[in-house]
Amino acid sequence: MKDKTPVTIEVRNLVKTFGSFKALDGVDLKVDGGELVALLGPSGSGKTTLLRIVAGLDWPDSGEVFISGEDALAQGARERHVGFVFQHYALFRHMTVFENVAFGLRVQPRAVRKDEAGIRARVKELLDLVQLDWLSDRYPSQLSGGQRQRIALARALAIEPRILLLDEPFGALDAKVRKELRRWLRSLHHEINVTSIFVTHDQEEALEVANRVVVMDKGRIEQIGSPDDVYETPATAFVHGFIGESIELPVHVDGGVIRLGDRPLQLAADGLAPGASKLFVRRHDMLVGPPGTGAFEGAVQHVRNFGPVQRAEVALSGGETIEIDAPRDRELRAGDTIGLNPRRYRIFAG
Ligand code: ADP
Numbered sequence: 001m002k003d004k005t006p007v008t009i010e011v012r013n014l015v016k017t018f019g020s021f022k023a024l025d026g027v028d029l030k031v032d033g034g035e036l037v038a039l040l041g042p043s044g045s046g047k048t049t050l051l052r053i054v055a056g057l058d059w060p061d062s063g064e065v066f067i068s069g070e071d072a073l074a075q076g077a078r079e080r081h082v083g084f085v086f087q088h089y090a091l092f093r094h095m096t097v098f099e100n101v102a103f104g105l106r107v108q109p110r111a112v113r114k115d116e117a118g119i120r121a122r123v124k125e126l127l128d129l130v131q132l133d134w135l136s137d138r139y140p141s142q143l144s145g146g147q148r149q150r151i152a153l154a155r156a157l158a159i160e161p162r163i164l165l166l167d168e169p170f171g172a173l174d175a176k177v178r179k180e181l182r183r184w185l186r187s188l189h190h191e192i193n194v195t196s197i198f199v200t201h202d203q204e205e206a207l208e209v210a211n212r213v214v215v216m217d218k219g220r221i222e223q224i225g226s227p228d229d230v231y232e233t234p235a236t237a238f239v240h241g242f243i244g245e246s247i248e249l250p251v252h253v254d255g256g257v258i259r260l261g262d263r264p265l266q267l268a269a270d271g272l273a274p275g276a277s278k279l280f281v282r283r284h285d286m287l288v289g290p291p292g293t294g295a296f297e298g299a300v301q302h303v304r305n306f307g308p309v310q311r312a313e314v315a316l317s318g319g320e321t322i323e324i325d326a327p328r329d330r331e332l333r334a335g336d337t338i339g340l341n342p343r344r345y346r347i348f349a350g
């Protein structure tokens, strides 16, 4: 009997360099059994490198990887039983959907390989799971992009992997299909309960798919938390700027006063370290009032209606231009002078 308890993954102090470039710069991460974690970061932040090391497709310069407590770096890719789905469909073009999914089962070592009836039953089960059993006889070229990625996932699951690694699996699909597949993946994961890491550079996708989000930048982890944590209480300037729509202003903190240029702002500076800092406000947290009533003063340059909100470009006195999202109950017009007051804000040193 195979043990079906979902495996845990732990990486400790992973460092990986390419030439003199540090793609991973001391990464520590624990993934619980059966969890679906999102790795979120801009292009080049080291997400794929980390995934490849967990999969056994690449090795770190230093650091450790444990799968359910066992030293994974002493094992090859095959021994780790990892299913991998990439952004670009790696389906075999000359094989039907059925044969694509069956492939991994047919090439298994003779000792564990199922007989033909067993393979057929397993493929049917997987195609049912991804809800595409009706496409069994088609070729990849006859499928939509979204269908191909669902088949790629079925194929990755065929060998009953202990770990599922998804590297921007929806990256090449259009926005509407991506959204459908997010929900689909979340419920599928619930059903299969395989420990999974989902890589994306799309913050909305990460927040929607995963229970825990790992935010990366420049080969380092900036924050690990629930979607709420990383959105509501970003740990660093990078996270605030990367997740959610943020206004970022260079300010200076000095003697309990926050200044934008030479203008002191009517904002509390308690507990802030003196020096150059960055002030962050979500676009929708900038409340509009009459001139002279807020921490900021500005002239509306341009307004665009954006669903339930109006997005206004505002030139602040002091030179910076920002974009705010205001409700449409008070109509803004180019040329208006307004006061702006942040409902919430964060200040990070540096
Ligand atoms: P991400 O998946 O977050 O976009 P990657 O892990 O692919 O980032 O890459 C991180 C950095 O490492 C990038 O700057 C990339 O150019 C570099 N890199 C990745 N793989 C190699 C390689 N095989 N040779 C040289 N540089 C690489």
Ligand code: MG
Pocket: 047, 048, 049, 167
């Ligand atoms: Mg990548």
